[in-house]
Amino acid sequence: MKSTRRELLRESILEAASNLFIQRGFQGTSMGDIAEAMGVTRTALYYYFRNKEAILQELVSEVTVMAGKLAAQAADPQADPAQALRQMVKQHARLILSHPVQFRVVERNEENLPAALHKSAQAARRQVLDRFEHTLQAGMQAGQFQVVAPKIAAFAILGMCNWCAWWFDPAGAVPQEDVADMLAQFALRAVTGADEASRPSGNSVDASLRRLREDLALLEKRLQG
Numbered sequence: 001m002k003s004t005r006r007e008l009l010r011e012s013i014l015e016a017a018s019n020l021f022i023q024r025g026f027q028g029t030s031m032g033d034i035a036e037a038m039g040v041t042r043t044a045l046y047y048y049f050r051n052k053e054a055i056l057q058e059l060v061s062e063v064t065v066m067a068g069k070l071a072a073q074a075a076d077p078q079a080d081p082a083q084a085l086r087q088m089v090k091q092h093a094r095l096i097l098s099h100p101v102q103f104r105v106v107e108r109n110e111e112n113l114p115a116a117l118h119k120s121a122q123a124a125r126r127q128v129l130d131r132f133e134h135t136l137q138a139g140m141q142a143g144q145f146q147v148v149a150p151k152i153a154a155f156a157i158l159g160m161c162n163w164c165a166w167w168f169d170p171a172g173a174v175p176q177e178d179v180a181d182m183l184a185q186f187a188l189r190a191v192t193g194a195d196e197a198s199r200p201s202g203n204s205v206d207a208s209l210r211r212l213r214e215d216l217a218l219l220e221k222r223l224q225g
C-alpha cells in the first residue's frame with residue numbers, strides 16, 4: 001500500500017510539473033512553483049526528485065524512451081504486416097493518449113536534456129521510425145500496402161498519433177482506447193487504399209497523406225461534437 005501511495009504521489013508530481021512547464025515554460029518554473037501547485041513542501045518534493053531537470057528526465061523516460069522500447073518489442077519478422085501496423089499504431093497512440101501533456105513537454109524541451117539523455121531520446125525516436133518504416137516495407141513486398149515512400153508514410157502515421165497530445169481530452173466523451181482504434185483504422189486505410197470507391201483515386205504519397213488528413217479531421221470533428 002505504501003509503495004502504491006508513493007507511486008501515485010510521484011505521478012502527481014510529474015503531472016503538476018508538466019502542466020506548469022506548459023503554462024510557464026521549463027525555465028520559468030521552479031521547484032517551489034511545483035511544490036506550491038502540489039500543496040506540499042519543497043522538502044517533500046526533493047524526496048522524489050532532486051531538481052526540475054530530474055523531472056524532465058523522468059518524463060523523457062516515460063514517453064520517448066518507452067516509445068522506443070514498445071517499438072522494439074513489436075519487431076516480429078513473421079507477423080502479418082497489416083496486423084503488425086495496426087498493433088504498432090495502437091500501442092504508440094495509447095502511449096501518447098495516456099501522457100498528452102507530458103509528451104508536449106518533452107517535445108518542447110529537448111534542448112534542456114543532458115547530452116547523454118538527449119542522445120538516448122534521439123535513438124528512441126529513430127527506433128520507432130525504423131520499425132514503422134520496416135513494417136510498411138514488408139507490407140509493400142507482400143502486396144498489402146500501396147505505399148510509394150515508406151519513410152514518409154511512417155512520418156505521417158507517427159505525426160497523426162503524436163498530434164493527439166495537442167487535442168485529445170482525457171475527460172472527453174470518447175475513451176482513449178476508442179481513439180487508438182480509430183487511428184489504427186485510419187493508418188491502415190491510408191496505406192491500403194481501402195474505401196477508395198468514395199475517394200479520389202491515387203496511390204501516391206500525396207494520396208496517402210490526404211487520406212490521413214481527412215480521417216483525422218473527421219475524428220477531431222466527432223470529438224468536438
